[in-house]
Amino acid sequence: MAGMRDVRNIVILTGAGISAESGIDTFRTAGGLWEKYDPAEVASAEAFARDPGRLLSFYDMRRATVGEKEPNPAHEALGRLDAEWKGELLIVTQNVDNLHELGGANRVLHMHGQHRTAWCTSCDARPHWTGTFADRPPCPACGMRSLRPDVVLFGEMPYHLDRIYPAIRAADLFVSIGTSGAVYPAAGFVRDARELGVRTLELNLEPSDGSHWFDETRLGPASEIVPQWVKEMLG
Ligand code: APR
Numbered sequence: 001m002a003g004m005r006d007v008r009n010i011v012i013l014t015g016a017g018i019s020a021e022s023g024i025d026t027f028r029t030a031g032g033l034w035e036k037y038d039p040a041e042v043a044s045a046e047a048f049a050r051d052p053g054r055l056l057s058f059y060d061m062r063r064a065t066v067g068e069k070e071p072n073p074a075h076e077a078l079g080r081l082d083a084e085w086k087g088e089l090l091i092v093t094q095n096v097d098n099l100h101e102l103g104g105a106n107r108v109l110h111m112h113g114q115h116r117t118a119w120c121t122s123c124d125a126r127p128h129w130t131g132t133f134a135d136r137p138p139c140p141a142c143g144m145r146s147l148r149p150d151v152v153l154f155g156e157m158p159y160h161l162d163r164i165y166p167a168i169r170a171a172d173l174f175v176s177i178g179t180s181g182a183v184y185p186a187a188g189f190v191r192d193a194r195e196l197g198v199r200t201l202e203l204n205l206e207p208s209d210g211s212h213w214f215d216e217t218r219l220g221p222a223s224e225i226v227p228q229w230v231k232e233m234l235g
Helices: 045-050 052-066 073-084 161-169 186-195 222-234
Strands: 010-014 089-093 108-110 113-120 147-151 173-177 199-204 216-219
Touching: 010 073, 010 161, 010 186, 045 052, 052 113, 052 147, 073 089, 073 222, 089 161, 161 186, 173 186, 173 222, 186 199, 199 222, 216 222
Parallel strands: 010 089, 010 173, 089 108, 173 199, 199 216
Antiparallel strands: 113 147
């Protein structure tokens, strides 16, 4: 991509596609999670109000499958970039797994929350959590049985937008990796970047809903094209 040499500040958006080769289901590609479950029934604020037990059991199952997965070369390449990049770098992930961190990245924001923490709706504590939720365990901080997954449900406000938008405004390059561009506000970041004159690059297995907004789209499995791009950036 032309002019990569004068890039200082980078914002990277990642989606389920970066974790696909680690064995974690995507949502909308063939065989994805939303082909098996209706997100309105198991992943929305309305479903949580209507049938909390069913939603909590779904997340217990999700955590059990995501739990022991390993980072793949794409996560590890971003970990290297994070460690060696001299300018600003922010990885905004839509994923609730912790594979970016296991791959060595530190400058990570989980805009849809994460499996590793619980959220107590009584005292607002967010304890590290490896247990289940459907059995309504007591909050370690206040003892109330009001723990829920610290995951942003459909209909709820994503986290960290107050840090994400300023980072996009200050960026020279916006990179989107492994996301279908189907869910807002994440899907709109590329447009915001482009309207601000930020260069935009998409790394994906197949073109996404927003591919036309990108200056460049590279297609291939993340475990191959992400390390390739990181090598270009680190010279
Ligand atoms: N390498 C790179 N990209 C891949 C790979 C791979 N090996 N496998 C799949 N992909 C791409 C697909 O082409 C698709 O563009 O990953 C994307 C997966 O899209 P989705 O399943 O829609 O996942 P995502 O974009 O992260 O969904 C966004 O929707 O359901 C909500 O909260 C959930 O965070 C999620 C959000």
